[in-house]
Amino acid sequence: MAETILQKIVERGHYKFVDRVDSWQDGVRLSCESLAETGYVSPDYYKQIVDCIEKYGPYVVFDHYVAMPHSQEGAEGANQTAVGFMRVKEDVDFGKDEDGEQKIARLFFTLAAKDPNEHLDNMQQLMAIFTNEPLLDALMAAETPEDILKAEADFPPEEDY
Amino acid sequence: MSKLDNKKFMVCCANGAGSSLMMKMTLQKVLTKLGVKPASLHHCSLSEGKSAAPNYDVVLCARNFANMFADAEKKGTTVLGLKNIMSAPEMEQAMKDAGLLD
Numbered sequence: 010m011a012e013t014i015l016q017k018i019v020e021r022g023h024y025k026f027v028d029r030v031d032s033w034q035d036g037v038r039l040s041c042e043s044l045a046e047t048g049y050v051s052p053d054y055y056k057q058i059v060d061c062i063e064k065y066g067p068y069v070v071f072d073h074y075v076a077m078p079h080s081q082e083g084a085e086g087a088n089q090t091a092v093g094f095m096r097v098k099e100d101v102d103f104g105k106d107e108d109g110e111q112k113i114a115r116l117f118f119t120l121a122a123k124d125p126n127e128h129l130d131n132m133q134q135l136m137a138i139f140t141n142e143p144l145l146d147a148l149m150a151a152e153t154p155e156d157i158l159k160a161e162a163d164f165p166p167e168e169d170y
Numbered sequence: 171m172s173k174l175d176n177k178k179f180m181v182c183c184a185n186g187a188g189s190s191l192m193m194k195m196t197l198q199k200v201l202t203k204l205g206v207k208p209a210s211l212h213h214c215s216l217s218e219g220k221s222a223a224p225n226y227d228v229v230l231c232a233r234n235f236a237n238m239f240a241d242a243e244k245k246g247t248t249v250l251g252l253k254n255i256m257s258a259p260e261m262e263q264a265m266k267d268a269g270l271l272d
Contacts, residue, residue: 065234066234068189068232071254079187079188080185081185084185106234107233120188128187132188
């Protein structure tokens with residue numbers, strides 16, 4: 010069986026566990042750090058993401074504390090295709106959306122997209138993760154890379170619809 | 171036969187790479203469940219989508235972007251702005267509310 014995206018995250022060291030961040034901008038920057046350290050994205054890749062969220066609002070924050078910061082496919086600074094994972098213990102406030110709803114995240118899945126096919130595969134897997142609430146709860150409680158793998162083993166993706 | 175057969179769908183998000191792709195997957199799920207055979211499914215960025223929207227029958231996007239397609243809507247395109255881009259039930263309901271389903 011091919012590696013799952015969570016296995017890839019662990020194997021490539023694309024994870025980070027922090028207690029709190031100063032701001033959502035700081036959160037986006039930190040969520041890109043493991044990708045930047047391994048050369049998957051350029052050191053200033055995060056700035057594009059911040060700009061985009063400032064322009065369009067916190068639409069990258071979904072239900073159940075999930076944020077998916079990303080830039081464009083083939084974006085400058087995205088050298089390879091990958092997903093960076095970050096778990097923050099305290100809420101990260103992205104502000105209100107157009108309905109006045111507060112957008113809060115604790116799990117960051119930050120995208121770098123270079124290869125369209127691999128990116129599509131990543132997105133399919135992420136969508137299964139984002140709609141799997143028990144798995145998200147387990148990931149929010151994770152403290153180590155081993156916890157990420159255990160969460161996935163305990164709560165495998167299911168068809169939801 | 172469904173009313174949505176042979177329709178052209180476009181899904182848009184700010185970058186055309188993240189949420190629009192997810193929304194397209196949600197759309198595929200919904201169309202498969204309904205047994206619809208669309209003419210095409212396209213995903214793209216808002217900048218591309220804004221001008222291209224009138225060429226499509228149905229445009230889907232996150233709710234905060236829906237007002238950007240007012241022009242296309244006037245020309246007859248159905249625009250569906252969704253709160254949760256990953257929710258297949260919400261998408262199906264939005265289609266129902268827009269009169270797209272039989």
